[in-house]
Amino acid sequence: MEIRTRSIRSLAYRCEEFLDENGKPRSISYPNSLALCILDALFMTGSHPTAIDNVVGRYTARHGGTDGAKSLRYSIAAAGGSEKWAHEVICNLKPAHTQPGAMLRAEVVDRATRLMADHGIDTVDDLLAAVGDEPSTGRHANEVARAWRELPSQKSGISWRALLMVAGSDHFEIDHRVRGFFGWPFGSYPRMTDDEVLELISATADYLDVDDRVVKQIVWQISHRRLRPDPKRKELVLPYFLDDALDEEPDWWSGTYDPEVRHEADEWASIFEPEYSTAPFESEEALESQRTFEPKGELAPADEDEPDWAAPYPLPGTTGAAPF
Known part of the structure; x- marks a missing residue:
């Protein structure tokens, strides 16, 4: 599939919301604290973003934003174990999974710090060096990745990929959610291949100069x-048909996200505007009075101006055939 101008502009527009005026990313990352990376990754799955931010914020308020994995383990030990630490430090008792009797995620955090100690990892740089260019999943995955996925309820590898993302790794695995992200707004029908996704990301990065x-x-x-x-x-x-040139932008898009002018688009219509709203619900009696059927056993004749496919289906029971 050819990567079109429309796809590049669509992805650039969605990414610009998370870039500041200098092109610096406003996505989630903790390049100076492996402790915060571990917390964010292990509390991410199944949690609202605000809940994750609260966990990270409470730990940062207590210990600062530069702790490594070793300091995180000491924090849990100093509190008297993972359960007390969950109560007193991060104030979050979320379980590792939804089955009865599941351990707290705080306990998984504690085990993750032991894993890091076993592999001599304390800082973000240590983690990135240990992972290197080896695959993060699959049969030939890095040994740290394999050990992480053996933690309770971490077999899917989502939290491992989340850890690499917030640590600033170059690893990028295209899973089903990433593929789903590249849907109709990017004109990707049939669905884009992994190579096409990477090509579109590269073209968009060039366009945004990041x-x-x-x-x-x-x-x-x-x-x-x-x-x-x-x-x-x-x-x-x-429009679906754009030239390959990237010199002209929509009249209302300046090329930089500005929340102050987001309501000023001239050629944009919301599905919530009156002209696009649905008619109010009518009572069953009113709808029934509008229905006009031919006597039982006869089909209502199709209107001469309507194509054959627009003719109504016969009523169930009149011909013995179901409507579908």
């Missing part, structure tokens, strides 16, 4: 609901 890793991180965190796009931000409606 590193590929920045776009990958934003795409991954949006598709896994770690980042929440502004629901009031205008949709970018572009």
